[in-house]
Amino acid sequence: MSKTRIVTKSEVVNKIEHRKKVLDKVKNILIERLKLNLSPEDIADNSPLFRLGLQLDSIDALEIVVSIEQEFKISITDEDMQVFRSVNTIADFILEKLAKGEGEL
Amino acid sequence: MKKTPLYEFHLENNAVIKPYGDVLTASKYHEFEQEYWAIRKNVAMIDMSGIAKIKVSGGSATEWLDYICTGNIFSLSEGKSVYTAVCKEDGTIVALICVLKDNDEYLILTDAEKKVELVDWFNKNKHNDVSVSDISEEYGCISVVGPKAIEIPKMVISEDILSLPYLGFEHDKINDVDCILYRFGLTGEYEYRFLIPKEKTLELWNKIIDISKELELISCGLDSLEIPMLEMNSINQQKDIIPDATVLQLQLNWMVDFYKEKFVGKEAILKEKSEGPIRKLVMFVTEEGGLKEKDKIYIEDEEIGFVVHHGYSPQLKVFVGLAYVKTEYAYSGISLGLQTGSNSNAVIDIVSAPLFLTDTVKGVKI
Numbered sequence: 001m002s003k004t005r006i007v008t009k010s011e012v013v014n015k016i017e018h019r020k021k022v023l024d025k026v027k028n029i030l031i032e033r034l035k036l037n038l039s040p041e042d043i044a045d046n047s048p049l050f051r052l053g054l055q056l057d058s059i060d061a062l063e064i065v066v067s068i069e070q071e072f073k074i075s076i077t078d079e080d081m082q083v084f085r086s087v088n089t090i091a092d093f094i095l096e097k098l099a100k101g102e103g104e105l
Numbered sequence: 106m107k108k109t110p111l112y113e114f115h116l117e118n119n120a121v122i123k124p125y126g127d128v129l130t131a132s133k134y135h136e137f138e139q140e141y142w143a144i145r146k147n148v149a150m151i152d153m154s155g156i157a158k159i160k161v162s163g164g165s166a167t168e169w170l171d172y173i174c175t176g177n178i179f180s181l182s183e184g185k186s187v188y189t190a191v192c193k194e195d196g197t198i199v200a201l202i203c204v205l206k207d208n209d210e211y212l213i214l215t216d217a218e219k220k221v222e223l224v225d226w227f228n229k230n231k232h233n234d235v236s237v238s239d240i241s242e243e244y245g246c247i248s249v250v251g252p253k254a255i256e257i258p259k260m261v262i263s264e265d266i267l268s269l270p271y272l273g274f275e276h277d278k279i280n281d282v283d284c285i286l287y288r289f290g291l292t293g294e295y296e297y298r299f300l301i302p303k304e305k306t307l308e309l310w311n312k313i314i315d316i317s318k319e320l321e322l323i324s325c326g327l328d329s330l331e332i333p334m335l336e337m338n339s340i341n342q343q344k345d346i347i348p349d350a351t352v353l354q355l356q357l358n359w360m361v362d363f364y365k366e367k368f369v370g371k372e373a374i375l376k377e378k379s380e381g382p383i384r385k386l387v388m389f390v391t392e393e394g395g396l397k398e399k400d401k402i403y404i405e406d407e408e409i410g411f412v413v414h415h416g417y418s419p420q421l422k423v424f425v426g427l428a429y430v431k432t433e434y435a436y437s438g439i440s441l442g443l444q445t446g447s448n449s450n451a452v453i454d455i456v457s458a459p460l461f462l463t464d465t466v467k468g469v470k471i
Contacts, residue, residue, distance in 0.1 A: 005440060005452050007404060007405075007440045007441055007442050007452060008405065009404050009405050009407075012404060012434065012439045012440070012441070015436070015438055015439050016433075016434070016436045016439060019436050019437070019438055020436070037364065038363075041378055042358055042361075042363055042378075043358060043359075044353075044356035044357070044358040044359065045356065045436070045437070045457075046338055046356045046387075046388070046457065046458045047356065047358060047359045048338075048359070048459065050466075051271050051272075052188060052359065053359045054359060055359075082461075082462045082467070085457075085458075085459050085462060086457060086458060086459065088437050088457030088458065089457045089458075089459075091437070091438075091457070092437065092438065092457050095438065
């Protein structure tokens with residue numbers, strides 16, 4: 001981070017558009033695979049997945065991992081499990097993979 | 106001002122005292138980082154006796170609570186609780202509360218600062234056959250927080266508490282005194298709260314100190330919870346909920362059962378969901394240490410938000426905060442301009458929450 005970075009609107013808008021596609025896809029995966037009685041608009045990007053928030057359990061966690069691997073064609077290791085904190089943290093992980101040329105949107 | 110049952114003890118032991126709502130209690134015992142690391146690495150003991158404790162009972166207590174809370178009270182089972190919101194008809198927030206289902210009654214817990222407003226709101230809106238009693242002063246509340254906190258109720262009560270789930274509670278006896286053990290917390294660590302008659306609170310506090318020397322437990326003030334909560338994106342009702350904020354703006358969608366038939370504020374919340382909230386509360390990190398509440402956030406020359414809460418994260422070694430930002434820019438992974446009193450060209454990075462996985466969560470199967 002630098003205090004003198006220039007932040008341009010076009011750079012920000014492009015990043016947001018790219019991120020929105022990933023967020024929408026992750027929310028739809030959660031709803032369809034876990035059969036949640038929710039619409040994508042019901043799920044906030046920062047909603048916790050476990051304990052509070054969506055209150056998912058360990059079986060749900062396994063289902064999410066498999067689904068994300070299939071849908072984005074990426075592999076998820078045990079060390080990666082810490083990214084499953086919210087929809088947003090999952091999106092960060094997927095975007096990082098995509099930036100490295102892994103997987104597909 | 107009222108005082109918690111441990112007030113004199115805190116004074117004698119050189120704690121910093123300050124008011125929370127109308128109650129005086131310990132805000133700080135040690136330096137900031139010492140208390141922070143007690144929560145993140147060992148266990149902190151905190152006097153939370155000032156929290157509001159409200160009993161709700163009567164023939165239609167369940168129906169009424171379901172109507173005034175955004176969450177679902179009918180689905181709540183015995184010995185469980187729900188963390189939910191009480192809203193006004195316009196969708197703005199009266200308070201965030203814990204509702205504990207205890208036989209035919211409910212125990213409502215919320216911050217001391219919210220007590221007067223919540224009790225007034227309950228009394229103005231309750232059904233005729235619902236009884237609302239403020240029992241805040243009858244009970245003390247001692248909280249133990251941290252990855253080692255689970256050891257305390259095991260020693261004070263029994264090994265059986267291992268089966269107590271998050272948001273669960275149980276009635277227990279400590280030295281033949283009835284108490285409630287409640288597992289709830291917003292720091293991402295283990296947290297157990299002992300609700301105990303006020304005259305027995307000091308006895309339990311001393312007992313916990315005596316039995317927990319090997320756990321490196323220290324007494325902490327109530328303010329020690331602020332940064333660990335902020336790191337987890339847990340809402341601080343005093344700082345983060347500005348007067349016209351709504352649950353959707355706070356990204357607390359999960360507190361709302363959008364599909365139940367009716368609740369106070371439903372129409373306004375559904376309208377806001379349909380149109381999209383005008384702003385959202387987002388988490389940020391920055392190297393800029395001189396920021397203050399209400400500092401403005403920009404993209405190029407357009408003002409798009411403001412800071413409401415910030416602090417230093419010892420774990421991440423960076424300043425973290427929450428800001429309201431226009432919804433179109435409320436996305437992680439972007440950087441925005443920040444104007445502080447001393448720096449008109451500072452930058453914040455919007456980040457995803459919670460910021461990290463705590464030692465407690467790493468050590469627990471989901």
